[in-house]
Amino acid sequence: xxxxxxxxxxxxxxxxxxxxxxxxxxxxxxxHGLVRRSSAAHYPRLEPIRHRLQLIPGDxxxxxxxxxxxxxxxxxxxxxLAAMSFGAASWGQPAVTTxxxxxxxxxxxxxxxxxxxxxxxxxxxxxxxxxxxxxxxxRESTPFHPxxxxxxxxxxxxxxxxxxxxxxxxxxxxxIMFNHESERRGPExxxxxxxxxxxxxxxxxxxELRLGNLTARRDWGHAADYxxxxxxxxxxxxxxxxxxxxxxxxxxxxxxATAFGHAGLDWRxxxxxxxxxxxxxxxxxxxxxxxxxxxxxxxQPTVSFTELVHRMVDADISNLxxx
Numbered sequence: 001x002x003x004x005x006x007x008x009x010x011x012x013x014x015x016x017x018x019x020x021x022x023x024x025x026x027x028x029x030x031x032h033g034l035v036r037r038s039s040a041a042h043y044p045r046l047e048p049i050r051h052r053l054q055l056i057p058g059d060x061x062x063x064x065x066x067x068x069x070x071x072x073x074x075x076x077x078x079x080x081l082a083a084m085s086f087g088a089a090s091w092g093q094p095a096v097t098t099x100x101x102x103x104x105x106x107x108x109x110x111x112x113x114x115x116x117x118x119x120x121x122x123x124x125x126x127x128x129x130x131x132x133x134x135x136x137x138x139r140e141s142t143p144f145h146p147x148x149x150x151x152x153x154x155x156x157x158x159x160x161x162x163x164x165x166x167x168x169x170x171x172x173x174x175x176i177m178f179n180h181e182s183e184r185r186g187p188e189x190x191x192x193x194x195x196x197x198x199x200x201x202x203x204x205x206x207x208e209l210r211l212g213n214l215t216a217r218r219d220w221g222h223a224a225d226y227x228x229x230x231x232x233x234x235x236x237x238x239x240x241x242x243x244x245x246x247x248x249x250x251x252x253x254x255x256x257a258t259a260f261g262h263a264g265l266d267w268r269x270x271x272x273x274x275x276x277x278x279x280x281x282x283x284x285x286x287x288x289x290x291x292x293x294x295x296x297x298x299x300q301p302t303v304s305f306t307e308l309v310h311r312m313v314d315a316d317i318s319n320l321x322x323x
Contacts, residue, residue, distance in 0.1 A: 004028060004029060004030040005028070005029050005030070005077070006029065006031075006032065006073055006074065006075045006076050006077075007024050007029045007030070007031050007032065007075055007076065007078070008032045008033075008034065008056075008069060008070065008073050008075040008077070008079070008119075009021060009024075009031065009032070009033045009078075009081060010033075010034040010058075010060065010078075010081055010082035010108065011034075011080070011081030011082030012031075012034065012046065012053070012055070012081070013033070013035060013043045013045060014045070014081060014082075014186075015045070015181075015182055015185055015186065016081045016124070016180075016223055016226070016227055016230075017033065017045075017081045017082075018046055018049075018184060019182065019227045020079060020081065020230060020231070021033065021046065021049060021053060022049060023227050023228065023231060024231070025049060025053075027231075029077075030054070031052070031053050031054070032053070032054045032056055032069070032073045033046075033053055033054070033055050033056065034055075034056055034057075034058040034059075034065075034066075034069055034082065035055050035056070035058070036057070036058070036059045037057045037059070045184050056068075056069045056073070060083075060100050060103075060104025060105075060107060060108065061099050061100060061103075061104060061107075062107075063107040063110070066107050066108050066111040067111045067114065067115060069111070070108075070111040070112055070114075070115045070116050070119075071111075071115040071116070073116075074119075075119050076118075076119060077120045077121075077122070077234050078108070078112060078119050078120070078121045078122065079122045079230060079234075080104075080105060080108055080121070080122065080123050080124060080157075081124050082100070082104065083100060083101050083104075083124065083154075084096060084097040084101055084150065084153075090148050090149040090150035090153070091148065094149035097149045097150055097153050098149065098152075098153045101150065101153035101154055101156075101157055102152075102153040102154075102156035102157055102160075104157075105123060105156070105157035105161065106157075106160055108121075109121070109160065109164045109172065112170065112172075113164065113168055113170065117168070117169075117170060118171075119170075119171070120171040120172075120234040121161070121171060121172040121173070121234075122174075122175065122230050122233060122234055123157055123158065123161040123172065123173070123174040123175070124174075124177060125154055125157065125158040125161075125174040125175060125176045125177065125241070126150075126151070126154050126176065126177055127176060127177065127178040127179065127219065127243075127245065127286045127288065128146060128147075128148065128150060128151040128154060128286075129144045129146050129151050129154050129155045129158060129176065130142055130144060130145065130146075130286060131144065131145040131146040131148075132145040132147055132284075133145065133285065133286065136285060136287055137287040137288055137289035138176075138243065138286065138287065138288060139289040139291070139292070140176065140241055140242065140292060144158075157174075158241075161174050162241070165239055170239075171234070171238075171239045172239055173233050173234070173239040173240055173241055174241045174242075175226075175230055175233055175241070175242055175244050176242065176243045176244065177226055177245075178218070178219040178220075178245030178246070178287075178288045179191075179218045179219060179220045179221070179245075180220070180222065180223040180225070180226040180244075181220060181221075181222065181223060181308060181312065182222055182223040182224060182308075182312070183311060183312055183315035183316075184223070185223075185312070190211070190252060190255070191255065191309070191312060192312065192316075193209075193211075194209065194211075194255055194256055195259050195309065195312040195313045195315075195316045196316045196320075197209035197270075198259045198260055198262075198263050198313050198316070198317075199263070199316035199317040199319070199320045200320060201263075201265060202263040202264075202317060203320055203321060203322075205320065207270065208270050208271070208272055209256075209270055209271050209272070210272045210273075210277060211252065211272075211277060212273070212274060212276075212277030213252060213277075214251065214252045214253040214256065215251055215252070215253065215284070216251065216252050216285070217249040217250060217251045217252075217284065217285040217287070218249060218250065218252075218286050219245040219246055219247070219248060219249045219250075219286055219287045219288045220246070220255070220305055220308060221245060221246045221301045221303065221305075221308065222301065222302075222303035222307075222308050222311075224303070225301045225302055225303060226244055228299065229242070229244045229293060229297060232297040232298075232299055233297065236297070240296070242292055242293045242296070242297065243288050243289060243290055243292065243293065244288065244293055244299070245287070245288025245290055245301075246288065246301045247287065247288055247289065247290050248305065249285060249286065250305055255309060256271060258305070258306060258309045258310075259312070259313050262309065262310050262313045263313055263317070
């Protein structure tokens with residue numbers, strides 16, 4: 001009888017978690033997902049695959065729940081994708097962000113160390129750790145200079161993953177993920193905020209979009225490509241950290257122009273710059289050096305920036321169109 005490989009995913013109800021769950025199911029895994037007890041019972045991103053998943057109650061702020069999940073599942077692979085994932089919002093909730101994004105990693109690593117030390121562990125790190133970047137493009141060795149409570153908390157989790165790898169011999173690695181979006185992206189992120197506004201304006205349901213900083217530059221890719229990279233990291237002979245991105249950066253203004261242009265709209269007639277929407281400390285420019293991921297993992301993105309934006313606009317127009 002074939003023994004299925006087992007994966008445990010925290011944050012399975014989110015964009016990355018749902019896409020990763022689909023990928024692993026397609027590869028024949030038994031997929032377990034951690035869901036908070038306070039979460040709604042309805043998980044729209046998981047709806048097509050819900051019957052194939054095993055969902056377990058748990059929370060990164062609750063160590064006993066993590067212990068129970070790891071001990072019960074005995075996973076071959078653990079993907080820590082749960083987080084307070086919106087950098088700008090971390091200014092409003094810095095303590096909660098730290099509790100989840102920093103100490104949550106500690107609790108999960110401890111559970112793995114105690115109850116399933118053979119498991120391969122993936123930590124979702126972020127390009128926001130580079131912050132006020134010392135060099136462009138950013139690579140695995142680029143020094144961190146985070147510019148938000150979110151970035152600081154993620155640096156803690158990133159370094160702690162390395163400490164547990166070196167101190168306890170765990171197969172523990174981090175993917176330093178640059179911005180990755182999809183049709184499942186949450187509405188609080190600038191890409192989805194833009195594409196939803198474009199859809200609403202196109203359909204006559206809105207007339208304007210307020211944004212803070214149009215000059216900030218990001219390296220945007222499609223999340224489906226990035227979860228493939230996560231999986232590849234855990235298939236290697238030894239654990240290493242990898243920068244994952246497209247290697248190309250675009251400004252928020254380019255994002256806006258591409259999205260509005262795809263819908264046949266002139267963005268200058270609808271976009272209003274609102275200084276109150278700017279961050280206290282801005283991250284001006286992020287761009288990935290993905291040479292290591294290409295060389296070691298054989299990974300490269302398949303969806304271009306333009307195609308990504310077009311897909312998101314089309315999906316939002318479809319979602320908002322009256323039935």
